[in-house]
Amino acid sequence: MVTKRQKQSSENTGQDKQLSLDIGNSGEKAISSPVIISHISPIKPTVVFNTYWQFAAERQKIFFKKLENAPMPWTDDPILSTYKFTNAYRASDRTSQYLIRNVIYRDDLPSSINEVFFRIILFKIFNKIETWELLENNIGHITYADYSFERYDKILTETMQSGQTIYSAAYIMPSGGKTFGYTTKHRNNLKLIEKMMADNLPQKLAESRNMHQGFDLLHSYPTIGDFLAYQFITDVNYSEITNYSEMAFVVPGPGALDGIRKCFLDLGGLNEPEIIKFMAERQELEFERLGLNYQSLWGRKLQLIDCQNLFCEVDKYSRMKHPEISGISGRTRIKQKYSVNVQPISYWYPPKWKINQTIEEYTKIQASGRSKSN
16 A cells, blocks of 8 residues: 555655746846856856855864864864854754654654644744743643643744844744735734635645645745745654655755855856756756765755755855855845854754665764763
8 A cells, every 4th residue: 555655755756856046137137246167167156156166164073073072173164163054955954853853753642744843833933942842831832732722822922022022033923914804913923824724735745745835835825935845845744744855855045045146157057946957957966076074864865954054154255255255135145143052952863865874873872982982
């Protein structure tokens, strides 16, 4: 008997081809950006193309240094030492790790499609660990079966009135006031979740054949644009609701479009999603070409979502490294400075990736090495 997830996986290769998103060519080309000799003609890269791979390798080196409890500094790169950048792999970031470990895969919470989706979308609407824990501390077990608009609204309203922030600053969640009629954003967002559940969206996602179909389902809802729909479907795909390939569909966000502009003078006839796919396909060749000792995520290569995110981070990094090369936004500063978060992360990924056992063995070896050296 073929399960729905097996059906999704088997159909990914033939049917998960990205359709045109009509994103365009990101405007006019940057002027006077230095060009390196192109080994990827007709694509014309700038010096930032090399920086993309160097940044990915160095950021991943920092990831492993932190994991090994190595003493600081973890890098000689003054930019990476000073400013905050996300991990090379999206799923390694603190918020994604919390979502995977503390929201999706919970032995003490229901594992039905409806319940898991409800938890994912509730968490991601706010995208803030403190807001999830606030709700959990006041409600107890968070389940759709026991959901109450009035109860959730009361908790969130009182928190806002006390001066606390309930939304992450990572991205802007639209208010949805014109659609749902409330002047307070979180009330509209709760009603959005209610509509998704009433429409049987979790089951529709489970029956969808590929990530593009899942993206379209989410994108059809009020306030959910291209960027949020892609982020949300990626988060859903961490769960067992879906089993899409992450190497066949991508939607570049505004920051990634800026990064692409800085990396290339000419895309050689490709559009931005195709350029991201091009980067994912060439990753091993480029790390080798530049002599970089790149440590993957225990054998997992950079996926399209990761390459998309790296463009966004390289856009920021290049504001300091290559200030002479401008992007679309024209931004010249990096807002967030790096500060050490002393709260440790026990890294754990979706079981279907089949890397958790390798991580456990790696961690044991590292712990054994530290004990012998003491």
